[in-house]
Amino acid sequence: MLLPDSVLAAIIAGTATLSASLLQLRSALLREAAAARGGAGATRRKKRLQLIILLVIVATAGVSGFALSQWLTNGERAAQGVMQRELQARVAEIARTASQLELTRGSERTEIENGVLRRIGAEGVVISATVAACRPPLLPGTPGATTAPGAASEATSAAAVCTEAEASPVTLCATIPGNATVTEVALFSRAADSEAAWSASRFLPGQESAQARFAEKYSEGAADTGVRQVCQGFVHWSDHARMVRIIVRYSVQV
Numbered sequence: 001m002l003l004p005d006s007v008l009a010a011i012i013a014g015t016a017t018l019s020a021s022l023l024q025l026r027s028a029l030l031r032e033a034a035a036a037r038g039g040a041g042a043t044r045r046k047k048r049l050q051l052i053i054l055l056v057i058v059a060t061a062g063v064s065g066f067a068l069s070q071w072l073t074n075g076e077r078a079a080q081g082v083m084q085r086e087l088q089a090r091v092a093e094i095a096r097t098a099s100q101l102e103l104t105r106g107s108e109r110t111e112i113e114n115g116v117l118r119r120i121g122a123e124g125v126v127i128s129a130t131v132a133a134c135r136p137p138l139l140p141g142t143p144g145a146t147t148a149p150g151a152a153s154e155a156t157s158a159a160a161v162c163t164e165a166e167a168s169p170v171t172l173c174a175t176i177p178g179n180a181t182v183t184e185v186a187l188f189s190r191a192a193d194s195e196a197a198w199s200a201s202r203f204l205p206g207q208e209s210a211q212a213r214f215a216e217k218y219s220e221g222a223a224d225t226g227v228r229q230v231c232q233g234f235v236h237w238s239d240h241a242r243m244v245r246i247i248v249r250y251s252v253q254v
Contacts, residue, residue: 017065021058025051117177117252124184124247125174130192131244134162134211134237164213167237172246174230178223180250182230187214189234192241212236212244 176182189212190201203209206216215233222228230248 015065017061021054021061025054025058114252117180121176121180121183121250121252124186124249125176126245126247127172127174128243128245129170129172131170131234131236131242133239133241134167136162136166162211162237162239164211164235164237167235169233169235170244171231171233172244173221173232174246174248175227176230176248176250177252178226178228180252182218182220182248182250184247184249185218185230185232186247186249187232187234188245188247189214189236189242192243194243198245210236210242211238212242 185205187203187205188198188201189203189209190196190198191210194201203212203214205214205218207213213235218230218232220228220230232246234244236242236244
């Protein structure tokens with residue numbers, strides 16, 4: 001374990017003081033011994049007093065060195081405590097800053113996501129499909145069909161055509177956010193081989209045109225995992241394939 005510089009300096013100073021005092025004590029003892037051999041009583045008392053004073057000086061030096069060491073150590077501890085408190089304060093400040101930054105990023109991310117959803121809702125979700133031509137059931141007299149005995153020649157030559165009741169319905173569904181409000185469902189249909197613009201091929205709900213019809217109303221599914229579906233039914237009984245498209249526009253409540 002490494003000692004602080006202040007404690008090390010105090011130890012060196014105390015050691016030096018104690019060494020000097022011991023040297024002085026040794027010198028005093030030698031002088032006292034010489035005086036004792038001479039038999040001078042007054043001189044012995046004087047030397048004894050000096051010895052006592054020297055011992056007091058040595059003890060005082062030891063106590064002072066220890067006290068100085070303790071004082072410096074306490075100062076070091078106080079300085080370390082101040083530094084530790086400052087460090088803890090800085091760590092707490094950094095943690096608060098990081099938390100605020102995370103909240104800011106979260107709110108910015110939410111705002112960006114809402115902006116994207118609003119833009120998509122204004123432009124609309126486009127769903128397209130190609131519907132095959134309607135194939136009517138075979139009539140008597142057509143290739144592959146069995147003609148009943150005695151059937152009229154007109155029935156055997158009649159051309160088979162689809163009716164609306166025989167057509168198969170198609171459902172187109174667009175996925176929108178669960179908290180969105182539908183503002184418009186635009187409907188379009190045209191022949192598969194047509195080059196006409198979609199804007200010229202718009203249908204109204206329930207409108208019949210070119211042996212095709214959209215349902216009068218769209219339907220909405222229940223919200224699931226934050227999204228829901230908006231669906232529109234379509235049916236056509238033409239003997240030509242058709243392309244169909246819906247555009248679902250919506251607004252997002254923030």
